[in-house]
Amino acid sequence: KMASGQQWVLVEMVQAFYEAPAYHLILEGILILWIVRLLFSKTYKLQERSDLTDKEKEELIEEWQPEPLVPQVSKDHPSLKYDVVSGPPSHKIIVNGKECINFASFNFLGLLDNERVKVCALASLQKYGVGTCGPRGFYGTFDVHLELEERLAKFMRTEEAIIYSYGFATIASAIPAYSKRGDIVFVDEAACFSIQKGLQASRSVIKYFKHNDMEDLERLLKEQEVEDQKNPRKARVTRRFIVVEGLYINTADVCPLPELVNLKYKYKVRIFLEESMSFGVLGEHGRGVTEHFDVNIDDIDLISANMENAVASIGGFCCGRSFVIDHQRLSGQGYCFSASLPPMLAAAAIEALNIMENDPDIFTILREKCRHVHKSLQGIPGLKVVGEPFAPALHLQLERSSGSRETDMKMLPQHLLVCFQCLDRQIAVTQARYLDKEEKFLPSPSIRVVVTIEQTEVEIEKAANCIREAALAILK
């Protein structure tokens, strides 16, 4: 029965053959011949790669000279010579052998040499040793980390917090975890370097708006809205973010957070807030710029801060709602692929949080001192104070900025000379350091003056006078 079935199919085929029109058969025949030809012809590459013979290749390999691995750095490059600090970088700091008063370390709350913090760190050292020997996923999660995350979430009154082992890596890993290729990020021009690196790693479309200029931002948002209407399908899957800092490290002023929240709901963009300089500084209880402006913290999608300024430890954290933060536990590169924070540093951070919670007066005192310093530094010939009166890290910029970067750069050594003179007179200030070629919007050269809670009025007066004299001597 099978044989007859097969025969039957064969008969059908032959019949079809006869019944087909001639052009059909001819076309099929040509196609089959073409396929046979293609199968047997030699393959060729689209790019004419090389007719180079082996001998020519050897010659090319011999001739090629690469650049030297690194360009020559001249011996008197200003960034080559570091100031050497012997002993702890606390209030009285020994720089290059001379004891000075510290106006350069970001030790805002004076927790760097706090006895309680040191005792907690020692206890942790005796229990856990130094390192964690593993990333969070592979037995690198200690109870101290879990405790610190809980405490931070409670302190900031958010649902969840996540810790990173290095301050720089915090925002630089958080941004690429959410914003991918094709998404749009609106960033302030004065954003710090770690934000810029996070944006670069995310491969998103970056749009800069002028520093603290809400009209410029609104203009960009409106333009984006127009674009969206042209392509609504794409717009429905393109995420948008605004990245701002609470207290900018480069310009020492605050972002206008209430207006930003309004823009958020009007144009449907999410806000990422970087609070490294304002955590532990602004707000009645030190909760940062959200408390300062009395904005509901749930309105900010992600708050990121490092623990290397006010908290005087090492590391960083992000806090927000669980919906947002939990995602970083699997996609934050600096979290998943890096060893966790040494428990000693986490214990020190917990104790610092305890101190901050028990004693909220320190924030008021710090703000008083900031105002005092801001006032004392006014009227220095040649230098202008840049920053809000309550900002703890001020900049002293050239008053007469010539507008051209080359002339400003020639003034650069003068800033250094002012710093050197101050160091001579036992006031430690430093020039604000940037990577000239890497920054998108290079800030003007300036001297950084940091206010800490341990500075007395006498010392602040002395510092102001010292800077004034140095400026008079050098900048005239």
Add this chain to the structure above:
Amino acid sequence: KGANKNGAAAQGRPRNRFEQAPLYVAVLTYVGFGIVTLFGYFRDFLRALRLEKCHIAQERQELKEFVPLYQDFENFYTRNLYMRVRDNWNRPICSLPGPVFDLMERVSDDYNWTFRLTGRTLKNVINMGSYNYLGFAENNALFLTTVAEAVRGYGVGTCSTRQEMGNLRIHEELEQLVAEFLGVESAMTFGMGFATNSMNIPALVGKGCLILSDELNHTSLILGARLSGATIRIFKHNNMQSLERLLRDAVCSGQPRTHRPWRKILIMVEGIYSMEGSLVCLPEIVALKKKYKAYLYLDEAHSIGALGPTGRGVIELFGMDAKDIDILMGTFTKSFGAAGGYIAGKKELVDYLRSHSHSAVYASAMSPPVTEQIIRVIKGIMGRGGTNEGLRRVHRLMENTRYFRRRLREMGFIIYGNEDSPVVPLLLYLPAKVVAFSRAMLEKNIGVVVVGFPATPITEARARFCVSAAHTRDMLDKVLDALDEVGDALSIKFSRQKFSPRSELYDGTDFELDS
């Protein structure tokens, strides 16, 4: 001193092994993933119909009209595969990560959506997961006296960057010591190992340069390469023909489309690859690099301190000269029991990094007690301070590694990598076995690390053991017996190679203690 002896030994050094499993295993693995994926879709369907409770955190009501933060399919894997088995990762511990540690007991009432800590601890679980190669994760008060002094004297933070006011004398001491330890001119240290790569590779190469990177390089190397803006080409893992072909092509053809010559060519490799346990073929790579005038970046995150007769890493193991490698990079997290990383090499290189590295300008300096810990460990390994303890640990690590690997191969497991590498991946392949293995070992009071997709290829899920010098023979025997039992119960002894213990005649074991 030991260079010549090891040069001879390097010729007979066993190669990296990557045994293939039988075909049925690969088929079963795909079937396993297929079944789980189908169930995942089914569950998503039930969730959409509200028949199944949705445990995942939800967006705020006010933001319902915003573009969703996560696409549904991005989270499919997390929701349906990872959640069900995630009790095998992120296990919290409450003691130091030594050869044994205490795990906090964690239970879930709703199939791993939420955990709660019961308050009990599992004591003395044998630790086969932490990167504690030389056993310097310790809390012996005597050994840690200088570190405690550093905490009392310096505090814990630095509150400034290296270029501003954060350059402490202790940092300079550490850098000199690292340079001496490695036998190079100069070194620079950074506060985080991951960031050492991602912040310094962009300073060294840029647009117009070519990076040739190994297939299995770590995420930090890949991130650093991407941030630099250079062109990246990938060569097959440890495959010298693939690398040579790329090099020839690059030098002869130049940059794509314009055919201008490349400014620099940088080859990036690691000493030990942490997922495979394989060693880099260093002599061949150095020969290639010299022939084609490329630069070599060697990331010794796992191998520094753990390989070589005196713990100087993979360079010493192969008997090569550290001056042949242009950029030596490593981390202090693994063998040194601290945190941070370093880059070492010629003085010009390090001077350039001091002025142009992103980390020196924008990231805070290393914490002083952590610096002191690294100093004391390096002094210990170098034999300063009058004891041989450091060197003894290096040798014990080597013995433990050899013993552990030999016994595992005798039992019939498939192990990847080189005989000398303390990272031992044991292949499990099927996703269900991966999870069962981890849980079974925990019941026997042994903590292991299992890794699956996406960190490894989809068919090659594995368990990864990290042998430590602090493990005693008893601990290793206990682990091996447990592995034997669990291996039989789960039938994961896939190896088809007959292994005879007598065939391993090492002439590399004749390095003596120079005391």
